[in-house]
Amino acid sequence: MANDKSLIEILKSRGVSRRAFLKFCTTTASMMALPPSMVPAIASAMENARRPSVIWLSFQECTGCTESLTRSHTPTVEGLIFDAISLDYHHTLQAASGDAAEHAREEAMKENYGSYLLVVDGSIPLDNPGYSTIAGISNLDMLKETAKGAAAIISVGSCAAFGGLPHANPNPTGAASVADIIKDKPIINVPGCPPIPVVITGVFLHYLTLGTIPELDGLGRPKAFYGQNIHDRCYRRPFYERGQFAETFDDEGARAGWCLYKLGCKGPITYNACATMKWNQGTSFPIESGHGCLGCSEPRFWDMGGFYTALSEPTLDVTRAVGVAAAVGAGAGLAVGAVNQIKKKRAQSNHETVSVDDYKEDA
Amino acid sequence: MTSAEFLLWVRGPGLQIAAVIFAFGIILRFFEIYMMGRKKNLSAKRAGGTAAGFRTVATRFLPADSETMRRSMFTVVAGYIFHIGLFVTLFLFVPHIELFGALTGLTWPGLPMPVVDFFTVISMIALLGLMWQRLTKPVLRMLSTGHDHLVWTLTFLPLLTGYLAYHHLFLPYTWMLAIHILSVELLMILFPFTKLMHAFTLFVSRWYTGSMAGEKGVKV
Numbered sequence: 222m223a224n225d226k227s228l229i230e231i232l233k234s235r236g237v238s239r240r241a242f243l244k245f246c247t248t249t250a251s252m253m254a255l256p257p258s259m260v261p262a263i264a265s266a267m268e269n270a271r272r273p274s275v276i277w278l279s280f281q282e283c284t285g286c287t288e289s290l291t292r293s294h295t296p297t298v299e300g301l302i303f304d305a306i307s308l309d310y311h312h313t314l315q316a317a318s319g320d321a322a323e324h325a326r327e328e329a330m331k332e333n334y335g336s337y338l339l340v341v342d343g344s345i346p347l348d349n350p351g352y353s354t355i356a357g358i359s360n361l362d363m364l365k366e367t368a369k370g371a372a373a374i375i376s377v378g379s380c381a382a383f384g385g386l387p388h389a390n391p392n393p394t395g396a397a398s399v400a401d402i403i404k405d406k407p408i409i410n411v412p413g414c415p416p417i418p419v420v421i422t423g424v425f426l427h428y429l430t431l432g433t434i435p436e437l438d439g440l441g442r443p444k445a446f447y448g449q450n451i452h453d454r455c456y457r458r459p460f461y462e463r464g465q466f467a468e469t470f471d472d473e474g475a476r477a478g479w480c481l482y483k484l485g486c487k488g489p490i491t492y493n494a495c496a497t498m499k500w501n502q503g504t505s506f507p508i509e510s511g512h513g514c515l516g517c518s519e520p521r522f523w524d525m526g527g528f529y530t531a532l533s534e535p536t537l538d539v540t541r542a543v544g545v546a547a548a549v550g551a552g553a554g555l556a557v558g559a560v561n562q563i564k565k566k567r568a569q570s571n572h573e574t575v576s577v578d579d580y581k582e583d584a
Numbered sequence: 585m586t587s588a589e590f591l592l593w594v595r596g597p598g599l600q601i602a603a604v605i606f607a608f609g610i611i612l613r614f615f616e617i618y619m620m621g622r623k624k625n626l627s628a629k630r631a632g633g634t635a636a637g638f639r640t641v642a643t644r645f646l647p648a649d650s651e652t653m654r655r656s657m658f659t660v661v662a663g664y665i666f667h668i669g670l671f672v673t674l675f676l677f678v679p680h681i682e683l684f685g686a687l688t689g690l691t692w693p694g695l696p697m698p699v700v701d702f703f704t705v706i707s708m709i710a711l712l713g714l715m716w717q718r719l720t721k722p723v724l725r726m727l728s729t730g731h732d733h734l735v736w737t738l739t740f741l742p743l744l745t746g747y748l749a750y751h752h753l754f755l756p757y758t759w760m761l762a763i764h765i766l767s768v769e770l771l772m773i774l775f776p777f778t779k780l781m782h783a784f785t786l787f788v789s790r791w792y793t794g795s796m797a798g799e800k801g802v803k804v
Contacts, residue, residue, distance in 0.1 A: 450757060462696060463696050463697075490588075490591065490758040525591075526595060530686075532761075533683045534685075535600075536595040542604050543607045543687075544607075547607045547611045550609065551615055554613070554616050558620070561616070561620065562619065
């Protein structure tokens, strides 16, 4: 693909006015928690940016991340920016298949060695390479080979970032995340099941305009998008504070929009932008639709004791183990008690009766 | 280990281990105490002991006399504040009720969060005050053992970490929640084998004392 057009030229050809473009740059700056002074820098960087080559690898995934990005809503500036990158390899979106497709990947790697962006969605099976292959190449080999020449890697979706659904207990394929395998490249985790489209493009844009990796949290997620706690930002939080909870999905509390904590909402342990950026062009987010947060942008979210189990409840059965322990405790208590009684009786039988007279004799 | 994995461990295997040791220990101690038995009372009963036992359970909630009250005012007041605060925090905080519900099937209404928060804070202040007294009063200091400090710490940590978790202070919530649960598990593991056992033996021993006095004809 030709990399000769700048982003702004591409956007112009798609009918994006300069005003809309600058507005977008301002929104992006605020979204990425950058100072307003960065707006001109973003604008000029974007005006001059050449189409970067992007290789998108899909491993053990459901294509939901791609769907999120491409089918979320009517074309927006973010969507057009995504069009403006040179997406040289993407199973779902590319026209080519078979050898031609693999050839496109090899070509893009050769031409842009050291400078292309590698996007991965899906986890990588480590147990048996045959669990997931593309053109006869195992996911592990393809990732290692493609990662070598990448400038940076973006792990899109919870599967690529943390292992996601394939990694869920009992993890039959030995699924691993990109960061579990690749240790020598900058990796940006953009988790979510799927991630918010604007967050995916926001991360692209940050890299595109500033040429740097955004500031990341302890889990490798950009702080600008994953710095906020869902529970802290939830519009239902006042109900939590007041102690007003929906007990079922169709009770009075649920209808009144009360807190969904008891119905298993994982908002308190989830860091994502859903509560602020929302989905479908800012329409709503899961909690607003009456369902608790699944915590999909967090590691191991499938194993958090069930989607409908409150966060304070145990993830494993405790009652049976406690019953057995109590029975063993009773047995041990009886045994200790019996030993104590034997000791007491022995002491009693060994007890010699003495009288005042005995002491008199001694004296 | 990520915070999620840590949280998963404390909510799963960690809780199982703690609950098993807790249940084992409590039942063991009860059987052990019960089997110690009592010497047969050879004297004729002067009155019934049962009612006197229950009366004593109730009357011991009040300080014995004005002199005790005068000398130990701080201990009595701070002790009450701490115990009431702990009770409210433990049993009337909705996420805790959810846990008890999952374990026993029993649930009850909770209090609004800021109310529970208030009780958590006052019980922590009371505990700090009691520790300050323990460290500064020469007699108390001499009487204090490592056991006392251990028990104080085991009780204080769940309150502190729970407070920090609720307010999303210091560490991301997932970490703090996991540390909070871990601190409770430590408390559960050591509970049956320390002075903390008094929570279970308190009323039994009060009743015993009262009933023995009652049988001897002492007015209680």
